[in-house]
Amino acid sequence: MKFLAISGSARKISTNTAMLRAVSAMVRPDHAVCVFDGISDLPVFSPDLEAHSLPEPVQNFAAKIKSCDGLIIASPEYVRAIPGGLKNAIDWLVSRDEIINKPIVLMHASHRGDDMLAQIRIVLSTVSTQFADDLFLRFDLMKKTPFEIEEHLNLPANRLKVSEFVQNFAALCGQ
Template sequence: MIDILAISGSLRAASTNSALLAALAANAPSDCRVAVYDGLGLLPIFNPDDEGDRTPREAARLIEAVTGADGVIVSCPEYAHGVPGGMKNALDWLVSRDAAVGKPAMLVHASARSLYARAALAEIMRTMSFAMYEETALEIALLGKKPLEMENILAEPTNVLAMRNAVSAFAEFIAAR
């Protein structure tokens, strides 16, 4: 069984990125378990003085989740041509740890408009030594959709197959490392 941690860079209740990750988890191949991290909004602002024995509980939970996962999938919105602060803050908690080093990671997208954030996030994660899987891009356009519309789009057979294939390809990448 391949364990994958999915992290949404959005805190919105009706987040398209979170909906995409929930659908990925629900449609994962039988040899993969996708767990969605739900603590992004609970993370305190990163402060290097709070590392080590002083690491806050939620930051420790994130670090443990990333460390224990075989791979990480991130879906992130773009704010003002950049990575949202909450997502960057989560990554900052991982910078001085070994959790990211060599950890397979894949970006998936709920909008075709997040090109700047995609590039910035990939650069940040490569700099942190994540092993970025960039062969199969999964993008399902959900921007501007209401929850029921998102649910219907994500349930379309072609999208279910695309999600399953993307996770399968990522799992193969993880297994080959």
């Protein structure tokens, strides 16, 4: 199975991106998890830009989504809401076919963020017929370095949680 793991953070040293990279390294070779950390590269969504050839970063983003079996999204909460960059990325997909039937699950790298999670659940259940709200994995990784995140996820109990999460997602995607 090939999964695209989308980080909703625009930060270079993002906790969510580090978590997704650690998961990607852990699940190989059984599954391929490609991390997309280019949210900040996407131009601001405008329906006017859809009338012509899409901007190249949007074309590349949509192609990555089209070619994967499922999406794993991990995002911080900004001011009790979905970060603008992630919402912008989703807005680019609303009128496109790539996301409609794509299985989607959430991961979260904080003990906080429930307001953002509630909002993104509403948005994702609107844009995809296969958003799996009940399949969710959360770790408290705030203020950890990427190395510490990798170490934490590689603890046997956490490694098992990641493995079960990915296996359940693969089953949902039809493997």
